[in-house]
Amino acid sequence: MKNPGRFLLRWLVFFVLIHITVVMSTTLWPGFFHSIPAPKFWLIGLLFVLVYFPLREAILFAYLVGYSITFYSGTSPKMILFPILLIYLVVRPLKSRMFWQGNTYFVMTATLGALMFETLYVLFSKIMETNSTQVMFWDRLLSVLFVLVVSPLIYNLLFPILERLTPEESIHEQG
Amino acid sequence: MTRRQSLVMLLRYRCDLNFFSWDLKKIIFLVVILALPLLSINMEQKPNQDGWLAKPFQLVAGYFQQVFFTFSDSVRSPTAQYLNLVDIKKQSENLKSRNHELEARLQVMGELERENERLKKVLEFKETYNMHLLAAQVIGKDLIPDHNSITINKGTDNGLKTGQAVITLGGVLGYVFRPEKTTAHIMLITDRYAVVDGIVQRSRAHGIVEGKNEGLTLKYVERTEDVKVGDLVVTGGLDNLLPKGFPVAVVENVERKTFSVSLKVDLKPVVDSTKVEEVLVVVDAKNVDLEPNVVDEPTGEIEAKTQ
Numbered sequence: 001m002k003n004p005g006r007f008l009l010r011w012l013v014f015f016v017l018i019h020i021t022v023v024m025s026t027t028l029w030p031g032f033f034h035s036i037p038a039p040k041f042w043l044i045g046l047l048f049v050l051v052y053f054p055l056r057e058a059i060l061f062a063y064l065v066g067y068s069i070t071f072y073s074g075t076s077p078k079m080i081l082f083p084i085l086l087i088y089l090v091v092r093p094l095k096s097r098m099f100w101q102g103n104t105y106f107v108m109t110a111t112l113g114a115l116m117f118e119t120l121y122v123l124f125s126k127i128m129e130t131n132s133t134q135v136m137f138w139d140r141l142l143s144v145l146f147v148l149v150v151s152p153l154i155y156n157l158l159f160p161i162l163e164r165l166t167p168e169e170s171i172h173e174q175g
Numbered sequence: 176m177t178r179r180q181s182l183v184m185l186l187r188y189r190c191d192l193n194f195f196s197w198d199l200k201k202i203i204f205l206v207v208i209l210a211l212p213l214l215s216i217n218m219e220q221k222p223n224q225d226g227w228l229a230k231p232f233q234l235v236a237g238y239f240q241q242v243f244f245t246f247s248d249s250v251r252s253p254t255a256q257y258l259n260l261v262d263i264k265k266q267s268e269n270l271k272s273r274n275h276e277l278e279a280r281l282q283v284m285g286e287l288e289r290e291n292e293r294l295k296k297v298l299e300f301k302e303t304y305n306m307h308l309l310a311a312q313v314i315g316k317d318l319i320p321d322h323n324s325i326t327i328n329k330g331t332d333n334g335l336k337t338g339q340a341v342i343t344l345g346g347v348l349g350y351v352f353r354p355e356k357t358t359a360h361i362m363l364i365t366d367r368y369a370v371v372d373g374i375v376q377r378s379r380a381h382g383i384v385e386g387k388n389e390g391l392t393l394k395y396v397e398r399t400e401d402v403k404v405g406d407l408v409v410t411g412g413l414d415n416l417l418p419k420g421f422p423v424a425v426v427e428n429v430e431r432k433t434f435s436v437s438l439k440v441d442l443k444p445v446v447d448s449t450k451v452e453e454v455l456v457v458v459d460a461k462n463v464d465l466e467p468n469v470v471d472e473p474t475g476e477i478e479a480k481t482q
Contacts, residue, residue, distance in 0.1 A: 019235065023243040026315040026326065031247040032254075035449040037320045059208050067215070071229075071236035073317045074324035074352070074366050081212040088208075121321075128216070131367040133321045134388045143320075 010165040011061060014053075017158070018045040018065050026072050037139065039146045040114075042069060044154045047113040047147075050088050051095065051106060052162055059088045078128060083120040087113045099174040103155040107148065110155075114147035237355035240326050244314035252283070293453060300344055300455070306418065307459035309333060313452055314358065321388050323366040324349075327454060330357045338416055340457040346422035346445035347371070347410055348454055359456075363448050364423065365391060372411035373423055375402050381411060384423055384442065391424050393440035402429050402440055418457060 021041035029038035046065060050058050066080040091109050099105065118140040125133040218228075259279050297310055311333075315326035329335055335354040341361045342348055349363040350371075362369050365386045373384035373393055380400035382393040393408060406426040412419030424442035431438060 019239050022318060023239045023315075026318050027240050027243040028247045030316045031244075031251055038316070038318075042318070056204055063208075063211050067218075068232045068235060069318060071232045071353070071360075072240070072315070072326075073319045074322040074360070074362055074368055075317075075319045077215040077218045078212060081215045085208060085212050129367075131385060131387070133367065136321060136388065139320060 006165060007057075010053075010162070011064075013161065013165060014045075014049060014061065014158075015065060015068075017161075018042055018049075019068070021045050022069050022072050039150070040143055041150070041154070043114060043117060043143075044110055044147055044151050045158070046084070047087070047091075047110045047151075048106065048154060048158050048162075050084070050113065051091055051109050052159070054166070055092060058092070059085070062088065079121060079124055082124050083117050086120055087116050090116065096174050103152040103159075106155040106159075107151045110151040111144060111148045114144045118144060233353065233355045237330065237358045240315045241328070241357050244328065255279075296344055297453065297455065306457055309335070309456040309458050311359075311454050311456055313454060317366075322368075323363040323386065323388075323448060324352070325361045325363065325448070325451075325454075326358050327361060327456070328358060329456065330355045330359050332356055334458055335359045335456060340417040340421075341454050342417075342421060342457060343446050343451055343454055346424075347417055348446055348448060348451060350416045351456065361454070365389075365444055365448060370414075371417055371423065372413040373408045374411045375400070375426070376407045376409050378402065378406070382408075382440070384408065390427070391442040391444055393424075393426070393442055394437065396438045396440055398431060398436055398438055400438065402426060402438060404429060407445075408442055 021044075024041055025038035029036075046062055049062050049065065052058075053061055062084045063081060066084045067077050070077045070080055091113060094109070122133060122135055122140075256279060259275060294310075300308075309329060311327035311329040313325050314328045317324040327341075331354045335351055337351055337354060339351045340347070341350055347364055349361045349366070349369065351359050352362040353360040363386070364371055364384060365388075367386050367388060369386040371384045373382050374380065375382075375393075375396075378401040380396050380402055382396040385392050385394050393402075396402060404426050408423045408426065410417040410419055410421045410423055422445045424444045426440055427443045428441040429438060430440075
């Protein structure tokens with residue numbers, strides 16, 4: 001950690017930003033669109049953190065955010081933290097071998113991450129929960145497609161913020 | 176650059192690139208990131224969860240939802256009016272725009288009237304039954320679509336505690352599972368983590384009502400029991416969560432499997448949780464048995480009332 005002040009600011013800003021996306025899904029969306037399921041804006045934010053935050057910081061921050069968002073749901077922390085770990089173990093080694101700048105890279109990685117999240121959620125539910133979730137194929141497919149469509153916008157919104165808050169470490173490189 | 180320097184640079188570069196090259200720091204880091212999810216297995220969302228670790232997160236979650244609800248509540252009607260006005264501006268006739276404005280007002284009045292009627296019924300309900308009820312407004316829904324929980328605008332400041340029943344005029348909705356200072360999370364009976372004690376009203380067959388993503392199932396009902404499609408299932412009261420005799424669901428399908436000791440009963444909840452705006456938290460029921468009063472009403476009427 002080269003600059004503790006900036007590190008704390010980065011965590012604080014992204015914590016608040018992701019929580020804003022969470023309340024958009026839980027409070028704002030149902031207020032306007034009632035029973036239409038809310039898109040997972042928060043998942044794109046979380047995937048952005050896993051891809052672009054400094055290597056070790058990414059997973060610890062994702063755990064913190066992952067744990068905190070369980071307070072907006074009836075789900076248990078393990079159902080969020082395990083998928084986060086596995087997504088991290090795929091996207092970061094992938095980034096160390098294959099990386100290019102720009103939003104197309106994020107679109108690709110975020111879609112892969114979203115696909116993994118949905119699959120792992122069902123898988124872990126079947127393994128670890130007594131009354132496990134249903135597959136809900138179309139809902140989950142829609143969720144992944146939503147990530148594919150919206151991730152460039154989220155990238156264009158979040159990347160400049162991260163760039164400003166992380167000048168000492170290059171977020172433009174592999175690793 | 177000497178040959179030695181370039182060799183050192185190359186080695187360092189290779190080392191940076193290799194995600195799985197091991198040293199003590201990396202091993203400790205890996206142990207930490209593997210340990211945290213394993214620890215999370217013990218952090219189940221138990222109804223009596225009240226740990227120090229959870230407190231700050233509960234506060235943050237409660238605060239965020241409260242603030243955004245206030246914001247969305249104040250923005251919703253001006254947004255609707257603005258959208259109406261955009262439409263009106265396209266039409267040049269002044270009279271039409273005036274007409275639209277009046278219609279919009281009429282809609283607001285109609286909405287207020289309906290809200291007034293709902294609240295009046297709530298008040299009547301509170302006065303009829305010997306229960307200490309607290310009315311609350313739904314301010315949020317569950318973040319994960321395959322879970323069914325809602326957030327209400329009352330919390331521990333209003334005397335809410337874990338395990339208190341949450342009902343509507345038509346039937347059972349769920350129970351408080353995570354009260355916070357100004358808000359509370361309600362586990363709906365349709366959530367797959369939720370279970371309540373249930374009785375088939377007509378035949379008194381006992382079972383456990385368990386949530387599934389869409390609807391409910393009545394489990395552990397003996398094969399020999401008399402259960403028919405259309406039967407009303409009411410709360411059994413043995414779970415110490417919900418007052419006895421309150422409508423839960425209607426039997427939708429009964430399956431008698433040859434090699435099973437119990438029936439497979441699918442239920443349809445009497446309350447459509449997606450349409451609920453106001454709820455009642457049973458602060459104190461004092462072992463009230465609602466059965467003689469509430470279940471006399473046909474299910475259709477109950478549903479209509481809720482909506």
